[in-house]
Structure formats: structure tokens, C-alpha cells
Amino acid sequence: MSHFADRLLHRIQELENPTVVGLDPRLDSIPEFIKDRMVDEYGATLEAVAAAILIFNRGIIDAVSDIVPAVKPQIAFYEQYGHAGMLAYEQTCEYAQQQGMIVIGDAKRNDIGSTAEAYAAGHLGTVDVFGEAQEIIKADALTVTPYLGSDGILPFTRLCAERGKGIFVLVRTSNPSSDEIQGVPVGDELMDEYVAGLVQNWGAELIGESGFSSVGAVVGATYPEEARNLRHRMPEQIFLVPGYGAQGGSAEDVKPCFYKEGKGAIVNSSRGIIFAYQALNMPEEAFDEAARKAALAMKEDLRIVF
Amino acid sequence: MSHFADRLLHRIQELENPTVVGLDPRLDSIPEFIKDRMVDEYGATLEAVAAAILIFNRGIIDAVSDIVPAVKPQIAFYEQYGHAGMLAYEQTCEYAQQQGMIVIGDAKRNDIGSTAEAYAAGHLGTVDVFGEAQEIIKADALTVTPYLGSDGILPFTRLCAERGKGIFVLVRTSNPSSDEIQGVPVGDELMDEYVAGLVQNWGAELIGESGFSSVGAVVGATYPEEARNLRHRMPEQIFLVPGYGAQGGSAEDVKPCFYKEGKGAIVNSSRGIIFAYQALNMPEEAFDEAARKAALAMKEDLRIVF
Numbered sequence: 223m224s225h226f227a228d229r230l231l232h233r234i235q236e237l238e239n240p241t242v243v244g245l246d247p248r249l250d251s252i253p254e255f256i257k258d259r260m261v262d263e264y265g266a267t268l269e270a271v272a273a274a275i276l277i278f279n280r281g282i283i284d285a286v287s288d289i290v291p292a293v294k295p296q297i298a299f300y301e302q303y304g305h306a307g308m309l310a311y312e313q314t315c316e317y318a319q320q321q322g323m324i325v326i327g328d329a330k331r332n333d334i335g336s337t338a339e340a341y342a343a344g345h346l347g348t349v350d351v352f353g354e355a356q357e358i359i360k361a362d363a364l365t366v367t368p369y370l371g372s373d374g375i376l377p378f379t380r381l382c383a384e385r386g387k388g389i390f391v392l393v394r395t396s397n398p399s400s401d402e403i404q405g406v407p408v409g410d411e412l413m414d415e416y417v418a419g420l421v422q423n424w425g426a427e428l429i430g431e432s433g434f435s436s437v438g439a440v441v442g443a444t445y446p447e448e449a450r451n452l453r454h455r456m457p458e459q460i461f462l463v464p465g466y467g468a469q470g471g472s473a474e475d476v477k478p479c480f481y482k483e484g485k486g487a488i489v490n491s492s493r494g495i496i497f498a499y500q501a502l503n504m505p506e507e508a509f510d511e512a513a514r515k516a517a518l519a520m521k522e523d524l525r526i527v528f
Numbered sequence: 529m530s531h532f533a534d535r536l537l538h539r540i541q542e543l544e545n546p547t548v549v550g551l552d553p554r555l556d557s558i559p560e561f562i563k564d565r566m567v568d569e570y571g572a573t574l575e576a577v578a579a580a581i582l583i584f585n586r587g588i589i590d591a592v593s594d595i596v597p598a599v600k601p602q603i604a605f606y607e608q609y610g611h612a613g614m615l616a617y618e619q620t621c622e623y624a625q626q627q628g629m630i631v632i633g634d635a636k637r638n639d640i641g642s643t644a645e646a647y648a649a650g651h652l653g654t655v656d657v658f659g660e661a662q663e664i665i666k667a668d669a670l671t672v673t674p675y676l677g678s679d680g681i682l683p684f685t686r687l688c689a690e691r692g693k694g695i696f697v698l699v700r701t702s703n704p705s706s707d708e709i710q711g712v713p714v715g716d717e718l719m720d721e722y723v724a725g726l727v728q729n730w731g732a733e734l735i736g737e738s739g740f741s742s743v744g745a746v747v748g749a750t751y752p753e754e755a756r757n758l759r760h761r762m763p764e765q766i767f768l769v770p771g772y773g774a775q776g777g778s779a780e781d782v783k784p785c786f787y788k789e790g791k792g793a794i795v796n797s798s799r800g801i802i803f804a805y806q807a808l809n810m811p812e813e814a815f816d817e818a819a820r821k822a823a824l825a826m827k828e829d830l831r832i833v834f
Binding site for chain 2: 246249250257261266267268270271296298299301302303304305306307308309312330331332333334335337338340341343344349350351352353354356358359367368369370371372373374392395396397398399400401402403404406407408409413416417420464
């Protein structure tokens with residue numbers, strides 16, 4: 223089990239591409255020809271939904287796995303379909319890993335210690351199935367929410383140490399109302415800056431040869447000034463940066479999240495890549511080709527950080 | 529669709545019991561005879577785990593549904609087993625509703641607006657399955673985390689209004705490190721007090737005939753002073769109170785969460801009820817009887833709030 227941050231940064235350097243493709247398979251944007259085929263096979267059922275999601279994701283993964291280091295499946299878009307969706311999530315993670323991609327599960331989990339242990343086991347560890355340790359979800363990292371403090375985080379960092387996994391803690395999210403809590407003044411700093419201090423502590427013992435910790439931070443592209451500030455406060459954290467593209471962030475906006483040579487951050491794009499066939503007015507059968515095109519354009523756009 | 533808060537409080541009054549049983553089915557505490565039977569039937573598989581969880585939960589639900597108003601399945605203990613576990617979660621929620629219990633899903637979900645919509649659809653609403661609206665998880669309410677602010681909450685409150693559902697927003701959790709973020713001073717108040725103000729606003733348009741909102745708050749029993757304070761700040765919120773029993777909180781500790789006549793709060797106990805056969809030294813075959821005994825003892829213990 224190599225070190226998560228080292229592994230991720232190595233792959234980013236190798237591909238000269240600090241991006242991650244968000245696998246948010248909204249059913250109404252998945253090409254009709256895929257859905258039709260699945261309905262033919264399984265009927266108009268949840269199984270057909272799950273199969274359509276998986277086939278779509280495999281198409282995207284096949285199209286980008288040699289140019290993009292990582293994928294970030296957003297579990298909400300799977301979980302909403304219950305157990306059928308969860309199976310598609312598990313299969314998506316496994317397939318992406320098989321194709322050599324790093325998998326960052328976007329679940330924003332959080333709970334008290336003993337419950338966080340169960341989340342950690344399922345997403346980053348193993349669970350005991352009548353004496354046999356089984357790995358349920360094949361992911362390399364998970365996003366988590368800090369609201370409950372250290373004892374909700376430590377079950378995850380333990381597995382980071384033991385199994386070469388990573389976490390990204392929400393510090394500053396990309397949505398319009400993130401200021402309501404994250405931007406509140408706490409003494410002479412803002413809440414997100416205060417949380418940044420906690421995150422740095424949580425990651426202090428998980429620093430790899432790269433100088434970066436396997437405890438990273440989610441820092442939205444939509445607040446570039448705040449990102450610059452957070453970059454100083456969390457020198458060892460890799461930033462997972464949502465908000466680029468469809469959410470409005472530009473390459474200039476994400477630049478403050480990076481050090482030199484594209485180090486220290488990875489930028490997410492979801493809709494902008496996976497449903498690029500719509501924006502590019504390409505036929506839906508070419509959804510994978512369109513995704514590759516968009517991924518290459520994003521890589522090019524982010525050249526300024528290298 | 530009646531109003532969630534009204535419905536919950538009505539059932540609490542009817543049973544004179546402001547408690548909720550936490551369904552946290554830790555596999556190693558589930559009676560061996562149930563696991564053995566399931567392994568005989570399904571082999572030592574995830575399906576056997578899921579089936580054992582469901583059978584155990586049904587035993588608990590059958591034992592308490594006429595004396596306890598609600599159950600709170602903690603999704604982490606299901607999700608850790610992947611899609612098999614999710615099926616057990618869905619089946620547990622459905623069975624509890626069929627037995628007349630109110631179901632509070634404990635998932636602490638949180639995300640940006642468009643993603644929160646997917647969580648809300650799955651947990652409290654319906655999803656579109658090729659033109660047919662399907663209800664995936666049969667729950668009456670869900671716990672959510674406020675770190676992303678309003679636009680992560682509104683997709684849930686919309687469904688509260690449309691479908692008579694409820695949410696409980698984390699304000700003050702029961703774990704030792706909850707002070708790290710929730711107890712931080714923000715101006716002349718603490719973070720949890722500040723969040724209480726947000727929660728009150730989020731719930732302002734969802735107040736029922738009972739005077740209570742379908743937007744409730746999670747307030748841990750382990751901080752009674754803070755609970756008293758939060759009770760004043762959120763007069764319309766029903767408090768979902770973890771931390772009683774196994775986590776150390778007493779009836780005196782939870783009292784500040786209540787108004788007169790047991791109104792305004794519901795107290796959770798998980799291990800203390802569902803695995804009572806262990807503490808009571810009863811045979812594991814009597815796990816259900818033990819749970820009923822413990823539930824009645826808890827009701828008696830909480831008489832002081834009525």
C-alpha cells in the first residue's frame with residue numbers, strides 16, 4: 223500500500239494533468255441509446271437504471287483513463303436509487319481502479335466515532351463477513367465533513383495510515399451559501415480558516431515523501447481569494463477543488479490552490495466532461511469521444527498551473 | 529400527507545413515550561442463532577449479513593412498535609455492507625413503517641444544492657425510473673449536516689413541505705470532540721448557537737398545528753447546559769437527542785431538551801435497547817423480549833419529562 227498523496231501526485235505529474243472527472247450520472251443526461259438498451263434487457267426497472275449508469279461510466283472511464291489521473295463518483299447520484307444504485311457505485315469504483323485510475327469517493331460522510339468507524343470500514347477499509355475481511359467499496363479516498371470534530375475524523379485517518387488511503391475534509395465548499403457557516407468570523411479568522419488548522423493537525427502524521435499529507439482539503443474554485451489564504455494555512459494538504467467549469471470557476475480561479483509545477487491540488491469537473499456531448503453538440507453515441515475531447519481541453523486550460 | 533412534527537408529537541403523546549430506538553445492527557452483537565440460520569441459508573456471504581440484520585431488526589420492531597413511536601436506523605451500519613446492506617436498510621425502513629412506526633433515517637447527509645436534491649429524492653422523495661416516480665427509501669425524516677449552509681438544506685425542506693417529511697439538522701452532537709467546531713465562539717455566541725439560528729430560519733415556514741416545525745435539531749444529551757440554552761433559541765424545533773444511556777446521558781440530562789408534558793424532544797437509545805439481552809444477561813433467543821423490557825424501563829425513566 224503506497225502512500226495516497228504520493229500516489230496521487232505521482233500520477234498527476236506523470237500525466238501532467240491535475241484533474242479529476244466527477245462521475246455524477248444524472249439519468250436524464252445519460253444517452254438515450256444506453257437507456258433504451260438497458261430497458262430492453264431489464265425492463266423499466268431500477269436494475270436498468272443501475273446498468274445504464276455503469277455502462278455510461280465505463281464508457282467515460284475507458285475514454286479518459288490514459289489522460290486523467292482520477293475519478294470522483296458522487297455517491298448521492300447512486301444512493302438515490304437505493305441498493306441497485308449502490309451496486310452501480312461499487313462496480314464503478316472497481317472498474318475505475320482496474321483501469322488504473324485513482325478513485326475519490328465523494329460522500330461527505332460524518333458521524334460520531336463508533337459510527338464513523340463503520341463508514342470508514344465500508345468506504346476505505348474492510349468489513350468482517352463471518353470471519354472473512356471483505357473490501358466492499360474499492361476507493362482510494364473519501365470526502366468527509368468536519369462538523370463533529372476529531373473523533374469523527376480519526377477512524378478515517380487510521381485507515382489512511384494502515385491502508386494507504388486518503389481523505390479530503392470539507393473546508394470551503396463551492397456553493398453560493400457556503401459563507402453562512404464557513405465564512406463566519408471566529409476570533410480573528412473565518413470558520414474555514416479555523417477548520418483549516420484542524421485539518422492540518424489531522425494530517426500531520428500522514429505526510430509522504432512528496433511533502434503532502436493523505437489528509438487533503440476540499441476548497442472550492444469559486445472563492446479564489448479565500449483559496450490563496452487557505453493555501454498558506456494548509457501547506458501540506460492536497461486541495462480537491464470543485465466549482466471549475468459548469469459551476470463557474472476558471473483556470474485563473476483555481477490557480478491559487480496550486481504550488482509550482484501543478485503540485486498540491488486536483489481540480490474536479492463533472493458535467494463539463496461527462497455530458498460534454500451536449501455542450502459540444504455531438505451525437506449521443508459519441509458521448510465518450512466528447513468526454514475525452516473535453517478532458518483534453520481542460521488539461522490544456524490548466525496548463526498555467528504547470 | 530400530514531405534517532411531520534404534528535404526526536411525531538401526536539404519537540409521542542399517544543404512547544406517553546418520547547423515545548426512539550436506534551437500529552444500529554452491529555453484526556458482532558446480533559444473536560448467533562440468527563446469524564447461524566442465515567449462514568445455513570445463504571452461506572457466509574453479504575446476503576447472509578443483510579438477511580441477519582433484517583431479521584434482527586424485525587424482531588426488535590415487533591417487540592416495541594406498540595410502545596415506542598419511532599425508530600432511527602443508522603445508515604452507516606448498513607452502508608458498510610454495500611448494496612446488500614442498503615437493501616437491508618430499505619427493507620428495515622419499510623417494515624417499521626408497516627408496523628406503524630415513524631422512521632428517522634440517520635444519515636447526516638450534506639452536499640451542495642444540486643447534489644442535495646439527489647439525496648433528498650432518495651431519502652425523502654421519489655426518483656424517476658423511466659417515467660415512473662418510485663419511492664426508494666420509506667422514511668419519514670432524515671438527519672442532515674449544516675456545514676454547507678442553506679442551499680444544501682433547502683432541497684430537503686422542499687420535500688418536507690411537499691410530502692409531510694421532516695429533517696433534523698445537526699446542531700450539537702453527543703461526542704467528546706463536538707466542542708472543536710460546535711463550541712467555538714462566534715461573536716458573542718457559540719457556533720452551535722449560531723447554527724441554531726439558521727435552523728430556526730430554515731424551519732420557520734414548516735410549523736404545524738402543534739406549534740413545532742418539521743425542521744428539527746440534533747442536540748446531544750451529553751451537554752445539558754448547552755441544551756437548555758439551545759431550547760430557548762429554537763423554541764419551534766423538536767430535538768432529536770442522542771447520547772442517553774450507553775453514551776452516558778441520564779433522564780436528568782435530557783430534561784432541558786423538553787417543554788412540559790414531554791413535548792419538544794425525542795430521546796434516542798440504540799445499544800441500550802437493541803442489545804439489552806447482553807446487559808440483562810438474558811439468553812440471546814430472548815433479544816426481543818429484552819429489548820421490550822429495556823424500552824419500557826427507558827419510558828419509565830423518562831417519566832419526569834411528562
